[in-house]
Amino acid sequence: MRTFLLKLLLFIMICITLVTGMIHLSDTLINSRKDRLLTINPDIYLVFAGNSTVECSVDDRLIDHSINIAQAGEAYLYSYAKIKALLEANAHIRNVFISYSYADLLIEKEETWLLGDYFMVEKVQNYNYLLDRQERLFLIRSNPAAYLSGVTKSVITSFETVARSFGTEGHGNSIPNFGGYKRLERDKLSKDPGLETGSDEIVQQSTSQIRYLRMISELCQQYSVKLVLLNPPKHKSYNANVNPVIRQLWLDVQNSLPSDSLLDLSGFLMPDSCYGDLSHLNYRGAVVFSRHLNEILFADPKENLETSIN
Amino acid sequence: MLIVFCTYWLFRSSCRIQNLLLLVASYVFYSWWDWRFLILLIFISLFNYLIALKLGASKTLWHRKVFLITGLIINLGTLGLLKYFNFFIEGFIDFVSLFGYQIEGTTIDIILPLGISFYTFLSLSYLLDISRGTISADKNLINVLLTLGFFPIILAGPIQRPATLLPQIRTPRVFDYQQVSDGLRQILWGLFMKIIVADNLSPFVTDVFGSYSGLQGSTLFVGALFYSVQILTDFSGYSHIAIGAASILGFRLMQNFKAPYFVRDIVDFWRRWHISLTTWFRDYLFLPLSFSISWRIKTGKVLLIKTELFIYIIVSLVTWFLTGLWHGANYTFLVWGLMHGLLLILYRIQAKPRKRILKKLNIDKDNIWLTISEGLLTFLFIVVTWVIFRSESVNSSIEYIKRMFSSSLFANPGDLPVKEITFALLFLIIEFIQRGKNHALQFDASVGVFIRWSIYVSLVAIILFFGGSANQFIYFQF
Numbered sequence: 001m002r003t004f005l006l007k008l009l010l011f012i013m014i015c016i017t018l019v020t021g022m023i024h025l026s027d028t029l030i031n032s033r034k035d036r037l038l039t040i041n042p043d044i045y046l047v048f049a050g051n052s053t054v055e056c057s058v059d060d061r062l063i064d065h066s067i068n069i070a071q072a073g074e075a076y077l078y079s080y081a082k083i084k085a086l087l088e089a090n091a092h093i094r095n096v097f098i099s100y101s102y103a104d105l106l107i108e109k110e111e112t113w114l115l116g117d118y119f120m121v122e123k124v125q126n127y128n129y130l131l132d133r134q135e136r137l138f139l140i141r142s143n144p145a146a147y148l149s150g151v152t153k154s155v156i157t158s159f160e161t162v163a164r165s166f167g168t169e170g171h172g173n174s175i176p177n178f179g180g181y182k183r184l185e186r187d188k189l190s191k192d193p194g195l196e197t198g199s200d201e202i203v204q205q206s207t208s209q210i211r212y213l214r215m216i217s218e219l220c221q222q223y224s225v226k227l228v229l230l231n232p233p234k235h236k237s238y239n240a241n242v243n244p245v246i247r248q249l250w251l252d253v254q255n256s257l258p259s260d261s262l263l264d265l266s267g268f269l270m271p272d273s274c275y276g277d278l279s280h281l282n283y284r285g286a287v288v289f290s291r292h293l294n295e296i297l298f299a300d301p302k303e304n305l306e307t308s309i310n
Numbered sequence: 311m312l313i314v315f316c317t318y319w320l321f322r323s324s325c326r327i328q329n330l331l332l333l334v335a336s337y338v339f340y341s342w343w344d345w346r347f348l349i350l351l352i353f354i355s356l357f358n359y360l361i362a363l364k365l366g367a368s369k370t371l372w373h374r375k376v377f378l379i380t381g382l383i384i385n386l387g388t389l390g391l392l393k394y395f396n397f398f399i400e401g402f403i404d405f406v407s408l409f410g411y412q413i414e415g416t417t418i419d420i421i422l423p424l425g426i427s428f429y430t431f432l433s434l435s436y437l438l439d440i441s442r443g444t445i446s447a448d449k450n451l452i453n454v455l456l457t458l459g460f461f462p463i464i465l466a467g468p469i470q471r472p473a474t475l476l477p478q479i480r481t482p483r484v485f486d487y488q489q490v491s492d493g494l495r496q497i498l499w500g501l502f503m504k505i506i507v508a509d510n511l512s513p514f515v516t517d518v519f520g521s522y523s524g525l526q527g528s529t530l531f532v533g534a535l536f537y538s539v540q541i542l543t544d545f546s547g548y549s550h551i552a553i554g555a556a557s558i559l560g561f562r563l564m565q566n567f568k569a570p571y572f573v574r575d576i577v578d579f580w581r582r583w584h585i586s587l588t589t590w591f592r593d594y595l596f597l598p599l600s601f602s603i604s605w606r607i608k609t610g611k612v613l614l615i616k617t618e619l620f621i622y623i624i625v626s627l628v629t630w631f632l633t634g635l636w637h638g639a640n641y642t643f644l645v646w647g648l649m650h651g652l653l654l655i656l657y658r659i660q661a662k663p664r665k666r667i668l669k670k671l672n673i674d675k676d677n678i679w680l681t682i683s684e685g686l687l688t689f690l691f692i693v694v695t696w697v698i699f700r701s702e703s704v705n706s707s708i709e710y711i712k713r714m715f716s717s718s719l720f721a722n723p724g725d726l727p728v729k730e731i732t733f734a735l736l737f738l739i740i741e742f743i744q745r746g747k748n749h750a751l752q753f754d755a756s757v758g759v760f761i762r763w764s765i766y767v768s769l770v771a772i773i774l775f776f777g778g779s780a781n782q783f784i785y786f787q788f
Contacts, residue, residue: 001319001485003487004485004487004490004491007491008494011763011766011767014763014767015767015770015771018767018771019770019771019774022771022775118779121779122779149774149777152774152775152777153774153775153776153777155775156775156776
C-alpha cells in the first residue's frame with residue numbers, strides 16, 4: 001500500500017511538472033509573438049467586438065476599414081482583454097463598437113458566458129495569454145475546474161497560433177482565434193421562443209458584466225478611442241416583448257456611460273428571412289445590415305464618424 | 311475518489327466498515343445528479359431486499375412463484391412507468407388513429423432517473439438467481455443495498471450479476487498491488503477513450519446528424535463512421551473507468567467490451583459488445599424462453615420450418631425487440647434491435663449452405679480475404695444500424711441512409727477534422743494491437759518501466775491538452 005501511494009505520488013508529481021512546464025512554455029512563446037499576432041492592417045480603424053449578436057450581423061468585408069472580433073458567448077471580461085490587447089498593439093484604432101443587447105447585462109449571461117463550464121473553457125483556451133492577473137484570479141475563484149481545463153487546453157491552441165504566425169507577415173485583416181464574422185445559415189425564427197427578455201420574473205443584473213463594460217469604456221477613454229454601444233437588429237416580436245425592467249436597466253447603464261454613444265439599431269426593419277432567430281441575423285440579414293451600417297458610417301466622407309452615429 | 315480510496319483501505323481490517331463506506335460513497339455519487347433519484351433507488355433496493363428474503367424463505371413452489379412475480383412486477387412496473395409510459399400511450403393513440411378513432415391520453419412529465427435500466431436489471435438478476443437457487447438471499451441489508459447501488463456500475467453498468475458481486479462484498483478485500491495499479495491503468499485508458507476520442511468526435515457527429523439533409527453522402531458516411539467510433543469509445547470508455555474504479559477497491563467486474571469492431575460476423579460482434587447486457591438477455595430471457603417453448607412443441611416442423619430453427623427465430627425476435635426497447639422509448643431503438651435480431655437469424659440460416667458452398671469452391675473458411683470481406687460487411691451493417699440508433703426518428707434515419715448511399719457517396723466530403731480522425735485512428739490501431747487484453751494498457755513484462763511510465767504520462771498530457779468539451783456519457787440516458 002505504501003509503495004503504491006509513493007509511486008502514485010511520484011507519478012502525479014511528474015505529470016504536474018510536465019503540464020506546468022508546457023503551460024509556461026506555451027505562454028512564454030505566445031507572449032513573445034504577441035505584437036506580431038495582434039498587429040492589424042493600419043487601414044483598419046473600426047473594431048466590432050462582443051458576442052454573437054455582433055458576430056453574426058457585422059460582416060467586416062462589407063464595412064470599410066473594419067475588423068470584427070466578436071465571438072459567440074463572449075462576456076465583457078474577455079472583450080475587455082481583447083480590446084485592451086488590440087489597442088496596445090494598434091495605435092491607429094479610432095472606434096470600438098461593442099455589442100450591447102438587452103440581455104447582455106443579466107445574471108443569466110454571467111452564469112453561462114462568464115462562469116459556466118463550456119464558455120469558460122473555450123474562452124480561457126483562446127484568450128488566457130491576454131488575461132491580467134486580476135481576471136485570472138477572478139476566473140479561478142469562480143470556477144477553478146473549468147479555468148484549469150481551459151488553461152491546459154490553451155497550450156495546444158497557443159502552440160498552433162505561434163506556429164501559424166511564422167507563416168504570416170503580420171498586419172493582417174484578422175487575428176487567429178479572435179472570433180470574427182460568422183455566417184449564420186439557420187432560419188429558426190418560428191422555433192425561437194425569445195424568452196430571455198420576455199420573462200416577468202425578477203430581473204437580476206450581472207455586476208461582472210456591468211463592471212467590465214465600464215472598464216472597456218475607461219480603457220477606450222484612456223486610449224482616446226470612441227466607444228459605441230451597438231444594439232444590432234432584433235426581430236420585431238423580440239423588441240415588442242422586451243421586459244420593461246430589463247429595458248430600463250439597459251438604458252440606465254448606458255446613461256451612466258455618458259462619454260460613449262449608443263447605436264441602437266434593434267428596430268432596423270428587415271424581412272423574416274433575414275433572421276436566424278429572434279435576436280440574431282442570418283447571412284442574408286448580415287449582408288443587408290452591414291451595407292446599411294457602412295452607409296451610416298461613411299455617408300459623408302467629410303463628416304465626422306461620431307456625428308454620423310449620433 | 312481519492313478520499314474514498316484512502317479511507318477505504320485504511321479500514322481494510324473491517325469488511326463491514328468498508329461496505330458501509332462504499333454504500334455512503336455510492337449514494338453520494340448517485341445523488342450528485344439529482345437527490346430525488348436516490349429515493350427511488352433506496353426504495354427499489356429495500357423492496358428487493360425484503361422480497362428476496364421472502365423468496366429465499368419460501369417453502370412451496372407456489373409461494374416462490376408469488377414472491378418472484380411480485381418482485382418482477384414491481385421492478386419492471388417501475389421501469390415501465392418511468393421510462394415507457396408515455397411511449398406506449400402515444401403509440402396506442404397513434405395505433406387507434408389508424409382505424410379512424412381519435413382518443414386523448416394522459417402522459418406524465420417526469421425526468422428519467424439515471425441508470426434505472428441498469429439497476430432494474432441488477433435487481434431482476436438478484437431475484438431470479440435466488441429463485442433458481444444460484445445464490446441465497448442475503449440477510450445483511452448493507453450488502454444488498456451495496457450490490458444494487460455500487461457506484462462504479464450504477465449509472466451505466468457493466469450489469470454485474472449479484473451472483474458474482476455479492477460474494478465479493480461479503481468477503482474481506484485484500485490490497486493487491488497488481489490489481490490496484492491495473493485498475494488505475496484501466497481508468498486512464500477509459501478516460502482517454504471518453505475524453506479524447508468520444509468527446510472530440512461528438513461535435514462533428516452532432517453537426518452531421520443535425521443537418522444531414524443538406525450534406526453529401528460521403529460526409530454522412532464519415533458522420534456514421536465517426537458515430538460508430540464515438541459510441542464505442544464513450545460506452546466502452548465508461549466501462550473501463552467503472553471496472554478500473556472497482557479494481558482499485560479490490561473488486562473484479564466482468565469485461566464489457568472486447569474490441570467489438572474487429573470481428574468477422576455479427577455473432578462475434580455480440581459476443582464482444584456490451585457483454586453484460588447480451589449475456590443477461592441470454593441467461594434470463596433467450597435460454598429460458600427457448601427451453602420453455604421447446605417443451606411445448608412436440609412436432610419436428612412448424613410452418614414448414616424445423617422446430618429448432620422456428621424456436622430460434624421466435625425467441626431471437628422477442629429478445630432483440632426487448633434489447634432494443636431496453637435502450638429507450640423510441641422506435642429507432644426497436645428497429646435497431648430487430649435489425650440485429652434479423653441478421654443473427656439470417657446468419658444462422660446461411661451457416662450450413664455457406665459451409666457447403668465454400669467446400670465446393672475449395673475456399674478455406676479461414677481464408678484471409680474471406681475473413682476481411684466478411685468483417686467489412688459486418689462492420690458496414692453495424693454502421694448503418696448505428697445511424698438508426700442515433701437518429702431522432704425512424705423516418706429521419708431512412709432519409710439519412712438513403713442520402714448516404716446516394717451518388718454523392720463518392721463526392722468530396724469537404725473539410726474533415728484532422729485532429730479527430732488522428733485520435734480515432736490512433737485508438738483503433740491501439741485497440742487492434744491490444745485486442746487480446748482486457749484493456750489497451752495491459753503490457754507484457756518485457757516492456758520496461760521507463761516506456762510504460764512515458765506512455766502513462768503522455769496519455770495524461772494528451773487528455774489534459776486535447777480533451778474535448780465535456781459531454782455526458784451516451785449510455786447514462788438508458
